[in-house]
Amino acid sequence: MMQYWPLMLKSAGTTLWLSWLAMLLGALGGTALALLRQIRFAPLRWVVIGYMEFFRSIPILIVLFFAFYGVPLLLEVDISPFVAATLALALHASATMSEVVSAGIASVGRGQWEAAAAAGFSWPQTMRHIIAPQALRVILPPSVGVFITTLKESSLASIIGYIELTRTGLLVRDSTGGGFLPLLALGAVYFVINYAISQVGAALERRLHIGRRSDLVGAMA
Amino acid sequence: MTEILALDGLVKRFGSRTILDGISLNVSAGEIVCFVGPSGTGKSTLLRCINGLEDIQGGRISFEGQAVQGNPSAIRAVRKRVGMIFQHFNLYPHLTALQNVMLAPVVVHKEAKAEVEARARALFDKVRLAHRINAYPAEMSGGEQQRVAIARALCTNPHLLMFDEPTSALDPETVGDVLTVMRDLALEGRTMLVVTHEIRFAADVGTRMVFMDQCRIVEQGDPRAMVAGAQTERARKFLGTIHG
Ligand SMILES: Nc1ncnc2c1ncn2[C@@H]1O[C@H](COP(=O)(O)OP(=O)(O)OP(=O)(O)O)[C@@H](O)[C@H]1O
Numbered sequence: 001m002m003q004y005w006p007l008m009l010k011s012a013g014t015t016l017w018l019s020w021l022a023m024l025l026g027a028l029g030g031t032a033l034a035l036l037r038q039i040r041f042a043p044l045r046w047v048v049i050g051y052m053e054f055f056r057s058i059p060i061l062i063v064l065f066f067a068f069y070g071v072p073l074l075l076e077v078d079i080s081p082f083v084a085a086t087l088a089l090a091l092h093a094s095a096t097m098s099e100v101v102s103a104g105i106a107s108v109g110r111g112q113w114e115a116a117a118a119a120g121f122s123w124p125q126t127m128r129h130i131i132a133p134q135a136l137r138v139i140l141p142p143s144v145g146v147f148i149t150t151l152k153e154s155s156l157a158s159i160i161g162y163i164e165l166t167r168t169g170l171l172v173r174d175s176t177g178g179g180f181l182p183l184l185a186l187g188a189v190y191f192v193i194n195y196a197i198s199q200v201g202a203a204l205e206r207r208l209h210i211g212r213r214s215d216l217v218g219a220m221a
Numbered sequence: 222m223t224e225i226l227a228l229d230g231l232v233k234r235f236g237s238r239t240i241l242d243g244i245s246l247n248v249s250a251g252e253i254v255c256f257v258g259p260s261g262t263g264k265s266t267l268l269r270c271i272n273g274l275e276d277i278q279g280g281r282i283s284f285e286g287q288a289v290q291g292n293p294s295a296i297r298a299v300r301k302r303v304g305m306i307f308q309h310f311n312l313y314p315h316l317t318a319l320q321n322v323m324l325a326p327v328v329v330h331k332e333a334k335a336e337v338e339a340r341a342r343a344l345f346d347k348v349r350l351a352h353r354i355n356a357y358p359a360e361m362s363g364g365e366q367q368r369v370a371i372a373r374a375l376c377t378n379p380h381l382l383m384f385d386e387p388t389s390a391l392d393p394e395t396v397g398d399v400l401t402v403m404r405d406l407a408l409e410g411r412t413m414l415v416v417t418h419e420i421r422f423a424a425d426v427g428t429r430m431v432f433m434d435q436c437r438i439v440e441q442g443d444p445r446a447m448v449a450g451a452q453t454e455r456a457r458k459f460l461g462t463i464h465g
Pocket residue numbers: 235240258259260261262263264265266267
């Protein structure tokens with residue numbers, strides 16, 4: 001068993017990389033969707049809401065299969081398991097993140113928009129200097145949760161043959177005679193990674209002064 | 222006197238409800254116009270129309286000779302020259318007092334940071350808050366926050382200051398600090414529109430009082446004369462009740 005640890009750790013890195021990339025794309029996509037939702041144009045809002053509801057209701061495994069088997073058929077491009085997994089996880093994360101970012105923007109009171117408008121700030125200036133910094137405090141905590149979920153969901157990539165952490169754990173189990181220990185080790189690695197992520201998230205939240213009295217005032221103003 | 226603001230037959234509706242019904246008013250440089258009247262008569266809405274926070278359904282607004290309504294770039298140009306002070310301060314909670322004051326000059330007016338900071342520090346002296354310069358809004362009293370909000374408006378060198386009930390959300394003991402600062406501004410000859418229930422302040426500092434009721438300007442004139450005895454029954458009754 002001991003000889004397989006380097007392999008496990010290396011594949012833990014693969015899983016982290018895959019989930020990080022998917023999360024990054026998902027956060028960017030989710031933010032773009034949330035900003036589109038801000039535009040007061042009903043058809044655009046319906047499209048965004050439709051997208052969100054769609055990816056929220058479809059099992060991620062089906063999105064994954066669609067990306068891996070469907071996209072190559074439709075677009076006649078070869079897609080690697082890595083790209084398919086990243087795409088599927090990112091689509092899923094973007095739907096959740098658009099909800100999270102929208103809630104963050106909505107948490108900033110109307111008075112902030114008015115003060116900014118009255119002072120002559122343009123919409124992008126208002127977003128960047130006044131709304132985003134306040135929204136970020138609300139957005140960060142659930143985003144850490146989305147990242148952890150994405151990381152756990154990335155184990156599904158093993159099904160389309162991508163050798164990430166779960167797949168590696170199962171391979172190790174096969175070649176060591178199918179014991180219980182490799183599964184335990186696998187679980188432990190996931191736990192350590194996710195625990196570390198939530199700790200980093202908590203540290204970031206403290207840096208952003210989450211829970212200060214000023215948050216209450218901001219929400220009221 | 223140079224005319225700063227001209228309202229001509231201003232009409233504002235929310236849906237089918239008329240809120241302002243033909244408001245005409247001219248304001249010259251250096252005037253301090255105090256708006257009084259019962260709740261819900263459209264005083265706040267009137268100020269918000271002037272800097273384009275609300276669109277209007279009729280009439281004309283011109284600020285320093287430029288039409289305000291309709292044209293987004295004209296509205297922004299006006300907003301850069303009009304400072305607004307809100308009942309609930311609306312400071313930016315994620316920024317310190319100094320950062321609050323400096324943000325618009327740097328971001329909107331694209332001025333050099335060092336210059337803005339020097340001006341901002343002088344303004345904190347003026348509003349008597351030099352010791353609170355690095356405090357966050359949540360760490361300040363209402364009266365302090367409102368004085369930061371005044372400094373924030375002043376730092377863009379506005380040609381007109383609009384106050385919407387600046388002391389209504391304050392504890393009684395901090396009202397005086399804010400009114401003192403506003404008196405100083407009046408002495409400097411600033412042009413101000415003030416919606417207020419502080420009749421004593423309006424009488425002392427105002428150069429004109431405008432009494433509004435039911436979507437219209439009912440009466441306007443010298444504040445002291447109006448407090449002593451208004452022409453119209455409605456104004457007399459209102460000023461009587463509020464004056465105690
Ligand atoms: N966004 C809005 N949508 C619909 N009605 C509104 C809106 N804003 C204000 N009103 C209505 O317009 C009327 C005038 O409101 P406004 O706030 O201008 O009154 P006010 O004179 O400032 O009163 P107060 O002394 O209570 O502040 C009120 O009846 C209010 O309900």
